[in-house]
Amino acid sequence: MPDSRPASDGPVWRLRPWVRLRWRELDGEHVLHEASSGDVHLLDAASALLLRLLAEGPRAEGGLAAELAAAAGLGAGTDARGAVRERLEALAEAGLVERRP
Amino acid sequence: MTAMPGSVGALGRAALRARLRGAGLALRCGPLVWRVRSPLAEVARHLAELYAGYPLAPDGFADHHVAVVPLRGLRRWLRPQVRFLFDGEAPFHPLPRAQAAACLEWGMNWCVGAHGHAWLVLHAAVVAHGAHALVLPGPPGAGKSTLCAALAYSGWRLLSDELALLDPATGAALPLPRPISLKGRSVAVIRERFPDARLGPVVPDTRKGDLAFLAAPPASVAAMDAPARVAWIVSPRYEAGTRGVRLERRRRGRMLVWLARNAFNQAVHGEAGFDLLADVVAGAECHALRYGDLDAALAALEALAAGEAAA
Numbered sequence: 001m002p003d004s005r006p007a008s009d010g011p012v013w014r015l016r017p018w019v020r021l022r023w024r025e026l027d028g029e030h031v032l033h034e035a036s037s038g039d040v041h042l043l044d045a046a047s048a049l050l051l052r053l054l055a056e057g058p059r060a061e062g063g064l065a066a067e068l069a070a071a072a073g074l075g076a077g078t079d080a081r082g083a084v085r086e087r088l089e090a091l092a093e094a095g096l097v098e099r100r101p
Numbered sequence: 102m103t104a105m106p107g108s109v110g111a112l113g114r115a116a117l118r119a120r121l122r123g124a125g126l127a128l129r130c131g132p133l134v135w136r137v138r139s140p141l142a143e144v145a146r147h148l149a150e151l152y153a154g155y156p157l158a159p160d161g162f163a164d165h166h167v168a169v170v171p172l173r174g175l176r177r178w179l180r181p182q183v184r185f186l187f188d189g190e191a192p193f194h195p196l197p198r199a200q201a202a203a204c205l206e207w208g209m210n211w212c213v214g215a216h217g218h219a220w221l222v223l224h225a226a227v228v229a230h231g232a233h234a235l236v237l238p239g240p241p242g243a244g245k246s247t248l249c250a251a252l253a254y255s256g257w258r259l260l261s262d263e264l265a266l267l268d269p270a271t272g273a274a275l276p277l278p279r280p281i282s283l284k285g286r287s288v289a290v291i292r293e294r295f296p297d298a299r300l301g302p303v304v305p306d307t308r309k310g311d312l313a314f315l316a317a318p319p320a321s322v323a324a325m326d327a328p329a330r331v332a333w334i335v336s337p338r339y340e341a342g343t344r345g346v347r348l349e350r351r352r353r354g355r356m357l358v359w360l361a362r363n364a365f366n367q368a369v370h371g372e373a374g375f376d377l378l379a380d381v382v383a384g385a386e387c388h389a390l391r392y393g394d395l396d397a398a399l400a401a402l403e404a405l406a407a408g409e410a411a412a
Contacts, residue, residue: 020372022372022375022376024354024357024375024379024383025354026352026353026354026357026379026382026383027352027353027354028352028354029352029353029354029355030354031354031357031358031379033361033372033375035371035372038367038368038371040357040358040361040362040367040375041358042354042355042358
């Protein structure tokens with residue numbers, strides 16, 4: 001379970017309550033509609049992957065970084081946490097995700 | 102020109118004014134019926150000159166009951182003003198009386214944007230080549246009305262100048278061929294290029310600058326019930342001093358986001374509206390058009406319609 005990851009995996013993130021996502025991929029671009037706000041977002045592939053993972057349930061930052069590195073075909077030792085943190089904060093600012101208290 | 106029976110033009114000026122002063126003039130444009138009331142000669146003239154070919158609607162139901170009326174009070178002697186009424190309520194501040202026709206047109210736009218929820222309403226001009234629609238989205242000042250007017254008088258069919266109506270059932274663009282609002286220099290450009298086109302008087306100093314309304318071509322008015330499938334979405338940008346034209350493919354994801362954010366009622370339609378718009382964008386070719394030369398822009402869009410799209 002994502003919740004049982006060790007503390008070193010960093011903070012746990014989740015979708016904000018009421019957020020409901022609908023996706024379209026057009027010409028390689030990821031477009032997202034969020035039903036509760038009616039907002040439409042254009043996301044890069046990494047942000048789209050993070051959001052899809054969080055749509056399955058809360059995840060620790062370290063786990064998300066590992067998934068992102070694997071999806072990008074990077075080595076197991078690659079630390080993608082910086083990229084993940086940056087994108088999660090942008091998604092949080094857009095009202096889509098939040099850190100679990 | 103002989104007026105079509107049952108059209109606004111067939112009424113004659115006196116009967117038109119009598120209706121406007123009385124129970125209202127019910128005219129149809131595409132899927133909508135407006136019942137217009139006004140005691141103002143400017144409004145009667147505007148309707149007589151620019152709406153002559155529109156069918157009168159039968160008495161009874163109208164989608165929108167609107168009026169343009171003069172303001173009362175002492176101020177009217179110093180600075181005459183008019184007010185737009187929708188179902189007897191005033192959604193806007195009054196405007197100078199010289200802008201009475203604009204007050205009506207802007208008010209009619211507002212009716213569609215605020216209440217036209219039977220359709221997904223986009224901020225875009227639409228013209229058609231045969232059964233295929235070209236949607237021209239863009240912010241104010243991008244040059245879409247000028248381009249729309251030039252296309253409409255160069256063999257394309259006008260569907261709408263400012264408000265694109267998408268049918269939720271089919272995704273097709275529905276015609277709403279009302280007069281085209283020309284601003285600033287584009288008034289002179291279109292007048293010079295199409296001297297036979299019917300253009301209303303120039304109203305100076307509106308909130309959009311100098312402005313004049315151009316009648317929809319009669320053939321477009323006659324075809325107001327013929328929808329068109331969206332084949333091309335082209336966001337135009339007029340750049341003064343630019344030579345020629347650049348028509349470049351635009352990625353559809355970006356176009357979808359722009360259209361959704363500039364739709365009047367995307368929020369009302371929610372996920373269904375998003376799906377509809379995404380389907381429309383997915384089925385269309387998307388381009389950005391930068392032009393400084395109207396002839397070159399028209400030629401580029403003709404080539405696009407002929408299947409010779411730019412890379």
